[in-house]
Amino acid sequence: MKALNVYEENALYDTSGKIWHWITPKTLEGIDWETITTIQTPELNKIQKPYLARYLTAFRAAWKARNCDLVVTHGEPMAIWTGIFMRLLNVKARHLAWSFTMPEYDGYGMQRKLLLRFGMKNVDQLVMFSEIETRTYPPLLGVDASRFRMIPWSADGTNADKSAEPLIEGEYxxxxxxxxxxxxxxxxxxxxxxxxxxxxxxxxxxxxxxxxxxxxxxxxxxxxxxxxxxxxxxxxxxxxxxxxxxxxxxxxxxxxxxxxxxxxxxxxxxxxxxxxxxxxxxx
Missing domain, CATH: 3.40.50.2000 (Glycogen Phosphorylase B;)
Incomplete structure:
Protein backbone atom coordinates (compact mmCIF):
# COMPACT_ATOMS: atom_id res chain seq x y z
CA MET A 1 0.00 0.00 0.00
CA LYS A 2 1.33 3.44 -0.97
CA ALA A 3 0.30 6.52 1.01
CA LEU A 4 1.05 10.25 1.00
CA ASN A 5 1.39 12.58 4.01
CA VAL A 6 0.71 16.13 2.78
CA TYR A 7 0.96 19.37 4.78
CA GLU A 8 2.15 22.97 4.74
CA GLU A 9 4.63 24.58 7.12
CA ASN A 10 3.20 25.90 10.37
CA ALA A 11 3.26 29.71 10.57
CA LEU A 12 3.28 29.62 14.37
CA TYR A 13 6.51 27.71 15.06
CA ASP A 14 9.96 27.67 13.51
CA THR A 15 10.48 24.14 12.19
CA SER A 16 14.00 24.95 10.90
CA GLY A 17 13.24 23.07 7.71
CA LYS A 18 12.61 19.77 9.49
CA ILE A 19 10.06 17.58 7.75
CA TRP A 20 7.22 16.32 9.95
CA HIS A 21 6.37 12.69 9.22
CA TRP A 22 3.23 12.57 11.39
CA ILE A 23 2.49 8.96 12.45
CA THR A 24 4.24 7.40 9.47
CA PRO A 25 7.09 5.80 11.50
CA LYS A 26 4.54 4.11 13.80
CA THR A 27 2.15 2.61 11.28
CA LEU A 28 1.93 -1.03 10.22
CA GLU A 29 4.57 -2.58 8.02
CA GLY A 30 3.55 -2.80 4.44
CA ILE A 31 2.53 0.88 4.15
CA ASP A 32 4.97 2.80 1.99
CA TRP A 33 4.70 6.46 3.11
CA GLU A 34 5.97 9.55 1.32
CA THR A 35 5.75 13.06 2.77
CA ILE A 36 5.07 16.06 0.54
CA THR A 37 5.28 19.52 2.13
CA THR A 38 5.80 23.19 1.39
CA ILE A 39 9.11 22.93 3.27
CA GLN A 40 10.49 21.16 0.19
CA THR A 41 10.11 24.38 -1.84
CA PRO A 42 11.74 26.97 0.48
CA GLU A 43 12.11 29.70 -2.13
CA LEU A 44 8.45 29.55 -3.14
CA ASN A 45 7.48 29.33 0.53
CA LYS A 46 8.63 32.91 0.98
CA ILE A 47 5.91 34.11 -1.42
CA GLN A 48 2.66 34.30 0.53
CA LYS A 49 0.38 36.15 -1.92
CA PRO A 50 -0.29 34.10 -3.93
CA TYR A 51 0.88 31.18 -1.78
CA LEU A 52 2.66 29.39 -4.61
CA ALA A 53 4.26 26.76 -2.36
CA ARG A 54 0.78 25.62 -1.22
CA TYR A 55 -0.55 25.24 -4.74
CA LEU A 56 2.56 23.48 -6.02
CA THR A 57 2.61 21.11 -3.04
CA ALA A 58 -1.07 20.25 -3.56
CA PHE A 59 -0.47 19.64 -7.28
CA ARG A 60 2.58 17.48 -6.57
CA ALA A 61 0.52 15.45 -4.11
CA ALA A 62 -2.32 14.96 -6.59
CA TRP A 63 0.12 13.98 -9.33
CA LYS A 64 1.85 11.46 -7.06
CA ALA A 65 -1.53 10.18 -5.90
CA ARG A 66 -2.21 8.75 -9.36
CA ASN A 67 -0.07 5.81 -8.26
CA CYS A 68 -1.07 5.74 -4.58
CA ASP A 69 -3.84 4.20 -2.51
CA LEU A 70 -4.27 6.88 0.15
CA VAL A 71 -3.68 10.62 0.52
CA VAL A 72 -3.69 12.21 4.00
CA THR A 73 -3.84 16.01 4.04
CA HIS A 74 -3.52 18.19 7.14
CA GLY A 75 -5.57 21.35 7.62
CA GLU A 76 -8.24 23.01 5.51
CA PRO A 77 -6.17 24.71 2.74
CA MET A 78 -4.16 21.62 1.83
CA ALA A 79 -7.29 19.46 1.88
CA ILE A 80 -9.09 21.84 -0.48
CA TRP A 81 -6.32 22.33 -3.01
CA THR A 82 -5.22 18.72 -3.06
CA GLY A 83 -8.86 17.76 -3.49
CA ILE A 84 -9.24 20.22 -6.38
CA PHE A 85 -6.22 18.87 -8.24
CA MET A 86 -7.21 15.26 -7.56
CA ARG A 87 -10.60 15.93 -9.15
CA LEU A 88 -9.07 17.73 -12.13
CA LEU A 89 -6.62 14.86 -12.69
CA ASN A 90 -9.35 12.26 -12.07
CA VAL A 91 -7.30 10.63 -9.30
CA LYS A 92 -9.03 7.66 -7.64
CA ALA A 93 -6.91 7.35 -4.47
CA ARG A 94 -8.80 7.68 -1.20
CA HIS A 95 -8.47 11.04 0.55
CA LEU A 96 -8.42 11.50 4.33
CA ALA A 97 -8.64 15.17 5.41
CA TRP A 98 -7.07 15.12 8.86
CA SER A 99 -7.29 18.09 11.26
CA PHE A 100 -9.88 19.76 9.05
CA THR A 101 -11.23 22.98 10.54
CA MET A 102 -12.78 26.19 9.17
CA PRO A 103 -12.65 28.80 11.94
CA GLU A 104 -13.22 31.71 9.54
CA TYR A 105 -15.90 30.21 7.28
CA ASP A 106 -18.40 33.05 7.91
CA GLY A 107 -15.93 35.49 6.40
CA TYR A 108 -15.36 33.52 3.20
CA GLY A 109 -16.54 35.01 -0.10
CA MET A 110 -18.64 33.12 -2.62
CA GLN A 111 -15.59 32.16 -4.71
CA ARG A 112 -13.84 30.62 -1.69
CA LYS A 113 -16.98 28.72 -0.73
CA LEU A 114 -17.36 27.32 -4.26
CA LEU A 115 -13.72 26.20 -4.21
CA LEU A 116 -14.36 24.53 -0.85
CA ARG A 117 -17.30 22.55 -2.16
CA PHE A 118 -15.49 21.56 -5.36
CA GLY A 119 -12.33 20.48 -3.52
CA MET A 120 -14.09 18.54 -0.76
CA LYS A 121 -16.70 16.76 -2.91
CA ASN A 122 -14.73 13.50 -3.26
CA VAL A 123 -12.97 13.44 0.12
CA ASP A 124 -13.66 10.07 1.75
CA GLN A 125 -13.25 11.05 5.42
CA LEU A 126 -12.88 14.34 7.28
CA VAL A 127 -11.50 14.29 10.82
CA MET A 128 -11.82 17.22 13.21
CA PHE A 129 -11.32 17.75 16.94
CA SER A 130 -14.73 18.96 18.10
CA GLU A 131 -18.28 17.61 17.90
CA ILE A 132 -19.72 20.95 16.81
CA GLU A 133 -17.78 20.76 13.54
CA THR A 134 -19.28 17.38 12.63
CA ARG A 135 -22.71 19.03 12.78
CA THR A 136 -22.01 22.39 11.12
CA TYR A 137 -19.72 21.40 8.23
CA PRO A 138 -21.82 18.86 6.24
CA PRO A 139 -24.43 21.39 5.00
CA LEU A 140 -21.78 24.04 4.40
CA LEU A 141 -19.68 21.73 2.22
CA GLY A 142 -22.51 19.74 0.68
CA VAL A 143 -20.87 16.53 1.93
CA ASP A 144 -22.76 13.68 3.60
CA ALA A 145 -22.53 13.77 7.42
CA SER A 146 -21.35 10.14 7.50
CA ARG A 147 -17.96 11.26 6.18
CA PHE A 148 -17.27 13.48 9.22
CA ARG A 149 -15.68 12.13 12.39
CA MET A 150 -14.61 13.77 15.62
CA ILE A 151 -11.43 12.42 17.24
CA PRO A 152 -10.15 14.16 20.41
CA TRP A 153 -6.85 15.96 19.97
CA SER A 154 -4.08 13.71 21.22
CA ALA A 155 -0.38 14.17 21.85
CA ASP A 156 2.54 12.25 23.32
CA GLY A 157 3.36 15.23 25.51
CA THR A 158 4.67 18.76 25.17
CA ASN A 159 8.41 17.97 25.04
CA ALA A 160 8.79 20.82 27.52
CA ASP A 161 12.06 20.70 29.47
CA LYS A 162 10.86 21.81 32.89
CA SER A 163 14.48 21.95 34.12
CA ALA A 164 15.46 24.51 31.47
CA GLU A 165 16.00 28.14 32.39
CA PRO A 166 12.90 30.31 31.81
CA LEU A 167 13.13 32.36 28.63
CA ILE A 168 11.19 35.18 30.30
CA GLU A 169 12.20 36.58 33.66
CA GLY A 170 9.73 37.32 36.41
CA GLU A 171 6.01 36.64 36.70
CA TYR A 172 3.80 36.71 33.63
Missing part, protein backbone atom coordinates in the same frame (compact mmCIF):
# COMPACT_ATOMS: atom_id res chain seq x y z
CA UNK A 173 0.66 35.30 32.01
CA UNK A 174 0.88 33.41 28.69
CA UNK A 175 -1.35 32.74 25.70
CA UNK A 176 -0.31 30.21 23.06
CA UNK A 177 -1.86 29.65 19.64
CA UNK A 178 -2.97 31.39 16.47
CA UNK A 179 -6.25 30.16 14.98
CA UNK A 180 -9.58 31.61 16.06
CA UNK A 181 -8.06 33.71 18.84
CA UNK A 182 -9.58 36.91 20.22
CA UNK A 183 -6.33 38.66 21.00
CA UNK A 184 -7.96 42.03 20.46
CA UNK A 185 -10.10 41.66 23.58
CA UNK A 186 -7.22 40.14 25.56
CA UNK A 187 -4.93 43.06 24.66
CA UNK A 188 -7.58 45.58 25.75
CA UNK A 189 -7.89 43.76 29.08
CA UNK A 190 -4.12 43.78 29.56
CA UNK A 191 -3.98 47.53 28.89
CA UNK A 192 -6.23 47.94 31.94
CA UNK A 193 -3.73 46.13 34.21
CA UNK A 194 -0.32 47.55 33.19
CA UNK A 195 1.34 46.03 36.27
CA UNK A 196 0.84 42.54 34.79
CA UNK A 197 2.89 41.05 31.93
CA UNK A 198 1.54 38.90 29.11
CA UNK A 199 3.58 36.74 26.73
CA UNK A 200 1.79 35.68 23.53
CA UNK A 201 2.98 33.06 21.04
CA UNK A 202 0.89 33.63 17.93
CA UNK A 203 1.05 33.71 14.15
CA UNK A 204 1.50 37.18 12.60
CA UNK A 205 -1.94 36.87 10.95
CA UNK A 206 -3.70 36.42 14.29
CA UNK A 207 -2.47 39.77 15.65
CA UNK A 208 -2.46 41.74 12.41
CA UNK A 209 -3.84 45.24 12.87
CA UNK A 210 -4.03 44.97 16.65
CA UNK A 211 -2.59 47.55 19.03
CA UNK A 212 -0.19 45.72 21.35
CA UNK A 213 0.07 47.24 24.86
CA UNK A 214 3.48 47.91 26.38
CA UNK A 215 3.04 45.10 28.92
CA UNK A 216 2.47 42.51 26.17
CA UNK A 217 5.28 40.72 24.30
CA UNK A 218 4.43 38.79 21.14
CA UNK A 219 6.54 35.91 19.81
CA UNK A 220 6.05 34.47 16.30
CA UNK A 221 7.78 31.70 14.39
CA UNK A 222 9.80 30.47 17.38
CA UNK A 223 10.85 26.86 18.05
CA UNK A 224 8.11 24.72 19.59
CA UNK A 225 10.33 24.02 22.60
CA UNK A 226 10.61 27.76 23.28
CA UNK A 227 6.83 28.13 23.12
CA UNK A 228 6.44 25.34 25.66
CA UNK A 229 9.09 26.95 27.88
CA UNK A 230 7.05 30.15 27.88
CA UNK A 231 3.88 28.23 28.72
CA UNK A 232 5.50 26.04 31.39
CA UNK A 233 6.93 29.00 33.32
CA UNK A 234 3.85 31.23 33.21
CA UNK A 235 1.75 31.85 36.32
CA UNK A 236 -1.28 30.69 34.35
CA UNK A 237 -2.49 30.58 30.76
CA UNK A 238 -5.28 32.22 28.79
CA UNK A 239 -7.13 30.74 25.80
CA UNK A 240 -9.26 33.55 24.29
CA UNK A 241 -11.51 32.39 21.44
CA UNK A 242 -13.42 34.59 19.02
CA UNK A 243 -16.83 33.10 19.84
CA UNK A 244 -18.59 30.30 21.70
CA UNK A 245 -18.72 28.22 18.52
CA UNK A 246 -15.20 28.75 17.15
CA UNK A 247 -13.62 25.28 16.65
CA UNK A 248 -10.07 26.06 17.78
CA UNK A 249 -7.74 25.79 20.74
CA UNK A 250 -7.72 22.02 21.22
CA UNK A 251 -3.97 21.59 20.81
CA UNK A 252 -3.35 24.41 23.25
CA UNK A 253 -5.74 23.09 25.90
CA UNK A 254 -4.25 19.57 25.71
CA UNK A 255 -0.73 21.00 26.07
CA UNK A 256 -1.89 22.95 29.10
CA UNK A 257 -3.27 19.76 30.63
CA UNK A 258 0.17 18.17 30.25
CA UNK A 259 1.80 21.21 31.84
CA UNK A 260 -0.74 21.12 34.70
CA UNK A 261 -1.38 24.82 34.33
CA UNK A 262 -4.50 26.69 35.39
CA UNK A 263 -6.07 28.19 32.27
CA UNK A 264 -8.77 30.78 31.63
CA UNK A 265 -10.75 29.50 28.63
CA UNK A 266 -13.56 31.08 26.63
CA UNK A 267 -16.84 29.27 27.29
CA UNK A 268 -17.12 27.50 23.93
CA UNK A 269 -19.02 24.55 22.51
CA UNK A 270 -15.76 23.52 20.86
CA UNK A 271 -14.37 22.76 24.33
CA UNK A 272 -17.06 20.13 25.02
CA UNK A 273 -15.26 16.93 25.98
CA UNK A 274 -12.10 18.84 26.94
CA UNK A 275 -13.34 21.29 29.57
CA UNK A 276 -15.68 19.28 31.80
CA UNK A 277 -17.71 20.98 34.54
CA UNK A 278 -16.96 19.76 38.09
CA UNK A 279 -14.08 17.66 36.78
CA UNK A 280 -11.46 20.07 35.45
CA UNK A 281 -13.41 23.34 35.21
CA UNK A 282 -14.52 26.05 37.63
CA UNK A 283 -17.43 28.03 36.19
Missing amino acids: IAAIGGEGRDYGTLFKAMAMIPERKLAVVASPASIKGLEVPENVTVFSNIPFGDAMNIAANAQFLVLPLLSETIPCGHGSIVSQFYLEKATIVTASQAMNGYAIAEENVLE
Whole structure:
Protein backbone atom coordinates (compact mmCIF):
# COMPACT_ATOMS: atom_id res chain seq x y z
CA MET A 1 0.00 0.00 0.00
CA LYS A 2 1.33 3.44 -0.97
CA ALA A 3 0.30 6.52 1.01
CA LEU A 4 1.05 10.25 1.00
CA ASN A 5 1.39 12.58 4.01
CA VAL A 6 0.71 16.13 2.78
CA TYR A 7 0.96 19.37 4.78
CA GLU A 8 2.15 22.97 4.74
CA GLU A 9 4.63 24.58 7.12
CA ASN A 10 3.20 25.90 10.37
CA ALA A 11 3.26 29.71 10.57
CA LEU A 12 3.28 29.62 14.37
CA TYR A 13 6.51 27.71 15.06
CA ASP A 14 9.96 27.67 13.51
CA THR A 15 10.48 24.14 12.19
CA SER A 16 14.00 24.95 10.90
CA GLY A 17 13.24 23.07 7.71
CA LYS A 18 12.61 19.77 9.49
CA ILE A 19 10.06 17.58 7.75
CA TRP A 20 7.22 16.32 9.95
CA HIS A 21 6.37 12.69 9.22
CA TRP A 22 3.23 12.57 11.39
CA ILE A 23 2.49 8.96 12.45
CA THR A 24 4.24 7.40 9.47
CA PRO A 25 7.09 5.80 11.50
CA LYS A 26 4.54 4.11 13.80
CA THR A 27 2.15 2.61 11.28
CA LEU A 28 1.93 -1.03 10.22
CA GLU A 29 4.57 -2.58 8.02
CA GLY A 30 3.55 -2.80 4.44
CA ILE A 31 2.53 0.88 4.15
CA ASP A 32 4.97 2.80 1.99
CA TRP A 33 4.70 6.46 3.11
CA GLU A 34 5.97 9.55 1.32
CA THR A 35 5.75 13.06 2.77
CA ILE A 36 5.07 16.06 0.54
CA THR A 37 5.28 19.52 2.13
CA THR A 38 5.80 23.19 1.39
CA ILE A 39 9.11 22.93 3.27
CA GLN A 40 10.49 21.16 0.19
CA THR A 41 10.11 24.38 -1.84
CA PRO A 42 11.74 26.97 0.48
CA GLU A 43 12.11 29.70 -2.13
CA LEU A 44 8.45 29.55 -3.14
CA ASN A 45 7.48 29.33 0.53
CA LYS A 46 8.63 32.91 0.98
CA ILE A 47 5.91 34.11 -1.42
CA GLN A 48 2.66 34.30 0.53
CA LYS A 49 0.38 36.15 -1.92
CA PRO A 50 -0.29 34.10 -3.93
CA TYR A 51 0.88 31.18 -1.78
CA LEU A 52 2.66 29.39 -4.61
CA ALA A 53 4.26 26.76 -2.36
CA ARG A 54 0.78 25.62 -1.22
CA TYR A 55 -0.55 25.24 -4.74
CA LEU A 56 2.56 23.48 -6.02
CA THR A 57 2.61 21.11 -3.04
CA ALA A 58 -1.07 20.25 -3.56
CA PHE A 59 -0.47 19.64 -7.28
CA ARG A 60 2.58 17.48 -6.57
CA ALA A 61 0.52 15.45 -4.11
CA ALA A 62 -2.32 14.96 -6.59
CA TRP A 63 0.12 13.98 -9.33
CA LYS A 64 1.85 11.46 -7.06
CA ALA A 65 -1.53 10.18 -5.90
CA ARG A 66 -2.21 8.75 -9.36
CA ASN A 67 -0.07 5.81 -8.26
CA CYS A 68 -1.07 5.74 -4.58
CA ASP A 69 -3.84 4.20 -2.51
CA LEU A 70 -4.27 6.88 0.15
CA VAL A 71 -3.68 10.62 0.52
CA VAL A 72 -3.69 12.21 4.00
CA THR A 73 -3.84 16.01 4.04
CA HIS A 74 -3.52 18.19 7.14
CA GLY A 75 -5.57 21.35 7.62
CA GLU A 76 -8.24 23.01 5.51
CA PRO A 77 -6.17 24.71 2.74
CA MET A 78 -4.16 21.62 1.83
CA ALA A 79 -7.29 19.46 1.88
CA ILE A 80 -9.09 21.84 -0.48
CA TRP A 81 -6.32 22.33 -3.01
CA THR A 82 -5.22 18.72 -3.06
CA GLY A 83 -8.86 17.76 -3.49
CA ILE A 84 -9.24 20.22 -6.38
CA PHE A 85 -6.22 18.87 -8.24
CA MET A 86 -7.21 15.26 -7.56
CA ARG A 87 -10.60 15.93 -9.15
CA LEU A 88 -9.07 17.73 -12.13
CA LEU A 89 -6.62 14.86 -12.69
CA ASN A 90 -9.35 12.26 -12.07
CA VAL A 91 -7.30 10.63 -9.30
CA LYS A 92 -9.03 7.66 -7.64
CA ALA A 93 -6.91 7.35 -4.47
CA ARG A 94 -8.80 7.68 -1.20
CA HIS A 95 -8.47 11.04 0.55
CA LEU A 96 -8.42 11.50 4.33
CA ALA A 97 -8.64 15.17 5.41
CA TRP A 98 -7.07 15.12 8.86
CA SER A 99 -7.29 18.09 11.26
CA PHE A 100 -9.88 19.76 9.05
CA THR A 101 -11.23 22.98 10.54
CA MET A 102 -12.78 26.19 9.17
CA PRO A 103 -12.65 28.80 11.94
CA GLU A 104 -13.22 31.71 9.54
CA TYR A 105 -15.90 30.21 7.28
CA ASP A 106 -18.40 33.05 7.91
CA GLY A 107 -15.93 35.49 6.40
CA TYR A 108 -15.36 33.52 3.20
CA GLY A 109 -16.54 35.01 -0.10
CA MET A 110 -18.64 33.12 -2.62
CA GLN A 111 -15.59 32.16 -4.71
CA ARG A 112 -13.84 30.62 -1.69
CA LYS A 113 -16.98 28.72 -0.73
CA LEU A 114 -17.36 27.32 -4.26
CA LEU A 115 -13.72 26.20 -4.21
CA LEU A 116 -14.36 24.53 -0.85
CA ARG A 117 -17.30 22.55 -2.16
CA PHE A 118 -15.49 21.56 -5.36
CA GLY A 119 -12.33 20.48 -3.52
CA MET A 120 -14.09 18.54 -0.76
CA LYS A 121 -16.70 16.76 -2.91
CA ASN A 122 -14.73 13.50 -3.26
CA VAL A 123 -12.97 13.44 0.12
CA ASP A 124 -13.66 10.07 1.75
CA GLN A 125 -13.25 11.05 5.42
CA LEU A 126 -12.88 14.34 7.28
CA VAL A 127 -11.50 14.29 10.82
CA MET A 128 -11.82 17.22 13.21
CA PHE A 129 -11.32 17.75 16.94
CA SER A 130 -14.73 18.96 18.10
CA GLU A 131 -18.28 17.61 17.90
CA ILE A 132 -19.72 20.95 16.81
CA GLU A 133 -17.78 20.76 13.54
CA THR A 134 -19.28 17.38 12.63
CA ARG A 135 -22.71 19.03 12.78
CA THR A 136 -22.01 22.39 11.12
CA TYR A 137 -19.72 21.40 8.23
CA PRO A 138 -21.82 18.86 6.24
CA PRO A 139 -24.43 21.39 5.00
CA LEU A 140 -21.78 24.04 4.40
CA LEU A 141 -19.68 21.73 2.22
CA GLY A 142 -22.51 19.74 0.68
CA VAL A 143 -20.87 16.53 1.93
CA ASP A 144 -22.76 13.68 3.60
CA ALA A 145 -22.53 13.77 7.42
CA SER A 146 -21.35 10.14 7.50
CA ARG A 147 -17.96 11.26 6.18
CA PHE A 148 -17.27 13.48 9.22
CA ARG A 149 -15.68 12.13 12.39
CA MET A 150 -14.61 13.77 15.62
CA ILE A 151 -11.43 12.42 17.24
CA PRO A 152 -10.15 14.16 20.41
CA TRP A 153 -6.85 15.96 19.97
CA SER A 154 -4.08 13.71 21.22
CA ALA A 155 -0.38 14.17 21.85
CA ASP A 156 2.54 12.25 23.32
CA GLY A 157 3.36 15.23 25.51
CA THR A 158 4.67 18.76 25.17
CA ASN A 159 8.41 17.97 25.04
CA ALA A 160 8.79 20.82 27.52
CA ASP A 161 12.06 20.70 29.47
CA LYS A 162 10.86 21.81 32.89
CA SER A 163 14.48 21.95 34.12
CA ALA A 164 15.46 24.51 31.47
CA GLU A 165 16.00 28.14 32.39
CA PRO A 166 12.90 30.31 31.81
CA LEU A 167 13.13 32.36 28.63
CA ILE A 168 11.19 35.18 30.30
CA GLU A 169 12.20 36.58 33.66
CA GLY A 170 9.73 37.32 36.41
CA GLU A 171 6.01 36.64 36.70
CA TYR A 172 3.80 36.71 33.63
CA ILE A 173 0.66 35.30 32.01
CA ALA A 174 0.88 33.41 28.69
CA ALA A 175 -1.35 32.74 25.70
CA ILE A 176 -0.31 30.21 23.06
CA GLY A 177 -1.86 29.65 19.64
CA GLY A 178 -2.97 31.39 16.47
CA GLU A 179 -6.25 30.16 14.98
CA GLY A 180 -9.58 31.61 16.06
CA ARG A 181 -8.06 33.71 18.84
CA ASP A 182 -9.58 36.91 20.22
CA TYR A 183 -6.33 38.66 21.00
CA GLY A 184 -7.96 42.03 20.46
CA THR A 185 -10.10 41.66 23.58
CA LEU A 186 -7.22 40.14 25.56
CA PHE A 187 -4.93 43.06 24.66
CA LYS A 188 -7.58 45.58 25.75
CA ALA A 189 -7.89 43.76 29.08
CA MET A 190 -4.12 43.78 29.56
CA ALA A 191 -3.98 47.53 28.89
CA MET A 192 -6.23 47.94 31.94
CA ILE A 193 -3.73 46.13 34.21
CA PRO A 194 -0.32 47.55 33.19
CA GLU A 195 1.34 46.03 36.27
CA ARG A 196 0.84 42.54 34.79
CA LYS A 197 2.89 41.05 31.93
CA LEU A 198 1.54 38.90 29.11
CA ALA A 199 3.58 36.74 26.73
CA VAL A 200 1.79 35.68 23.53
CA VAL A 201 2.98 33.06 21.04
CA ALA A 202 0.89 33.63 17.93
CA SER A 203 1.05 33.71 14.15
CA PRO A 204 1.50 37.18 12.60
CA ALA A 205 -1.94 36.87 10.95
CA SER A 206 -3.70 36.42 14.29
CA ILE A 207 -2.47 39.77 15.65
CA LYS A 208 -2.46 41.74 12.41
CA GLY A 209 -3.84 45.24 12.87
CA LEU A 210 -4.03 44.97 16.65
CA GLU A 211 -2.59 47.55 19.03
CA VAL A 212 -0.19 45.72 21.35
CA PRO A 213 0.07 47.24 24.86
CA GLU A 214 3.48 47.91 26.38
CA ASN A 215 3.04 45.10 28.92
CA VAL A 216 2.47 42.51 26.17
CA THR A 217 5.28 40.72 24.30
CA VAL A 218 4.43 38.79 21.14
CA PHE A 219 6.54 35.91 19.81
CA SER A 220 6.05 34.47 16.30
CA ASN A 221 7.78 31.70 14.39
CA ILE A 222 9.80 30.47 17.38
CA PRO A 223 10.85 26.86 18.05
CA PHE A 224 8.11 24.72 19.59
CA GLY A 225 10.33 24.02 22.60
CA ASP A 226 10.61 27.76 23.28
CA ALA A 227 6.83 28.13 23.12
CA MET A 228 6.44 25.34 25.66
CA ASN A 229 9.09 26.95 27.88
CA ILE A 230 7.05 30.15 27.88
CA ALA A 231 3.88 28.23 28.72
CA ALA A 232 5.50 26.04 31.39
CA ASN A 233 6.93 29.00 33.32
CA ALA A 234 3.85 31.23 33.21
CA GLN A 235 1.75 31.85 36.32
CA PHE A 236 -1.28 30.69 34.35
CA LEU A 237 -2.49 30.58 30.76
CA VAL A 238 -5.28 32.22 28.79
CA LEU A 239 -7.13 30.74 25.80
CA PRO A 240 -9.26 33.55 24.29
CA LEU A 241 -11.51 32.39 21.44
CA LEU A 242 -13.42 34.59 19.02
CA SER A 243 -16.83 33.10 19.84
CA GLU A 244 -18.59 30.30 21.70
CA THR A 245 -18.72 28.22 18.52
CA ILE A 246 -15.20 28.75 17.15
CA PRO A 247 -13.62 25.28 16.65
CA CYS A 248 -10.07 26.06 17.78
CA GLY A 249 -7.74 25.79 20.74
CA HIS A 250 -7.72 22.02 21.22
CA GLY A 251 -3.97 21.59 20.81
CA SER A 252 -3.35 24.41 23.25
CA ILE A 253 -5.74 23.09 25.90
CA VAL A 254 -4.25 19.57 25.71
CA SER A 255 -0.73 21.00 26.07
CA GLN A 256 -1.89 22.95 29.10
CA PHE A 257 -3.27 19.76 30.63
CA TYR A 258 0.17 18.17 30.25
CA LEU A 259 1.80 21.21 31.84
CA GLU A 260 -0.74 21.12 34.70
CA LYS A 261 -1.38 24.82 34.33
CA ALA A 262 -4.50 26.69 35.39
CA THR A 263 -6.07 28.19 32.27
CA ILE A 264 -8.77 30.78 31.63
CA VAL A 265 -10.75 29.50 28.63
CA THR A 266 -13.56 31.08 26.63
CA ALA A 267 -16.84 29.27 27.29
CA SER A 268 -17.12 27.50 23.93
CA GLN A 269 -19.02 24.55 22.51
CA ALA A 270 -15.76 23.52 20.86
CA MET A 271 -14.37 22.76 24.33
CA ASN A 272 -17.06 20.13 25.02
CA GLY A 273 -15.26 16.93 25.98
CA TYR A 274 -12.10 18.84 26.94
CA ALA A 275 -13.34 21.29 29.57
CA ILE A 276 -15.68 19.28 31.80
CA ALA A 277 -17.71 20.98 34.54
CA GLU A 278 -16.96 19.76 38.09
CA GLU A 279 -14.08 17.66 36.78
CA ASN A 280 -11.46 20.07 35.45
CA VAL A 281 -13.41 23.34 35.21
CA LEU A 282 -14.52 26.05 37.63
CA GLU A 283 -17.43 28.03 36.19
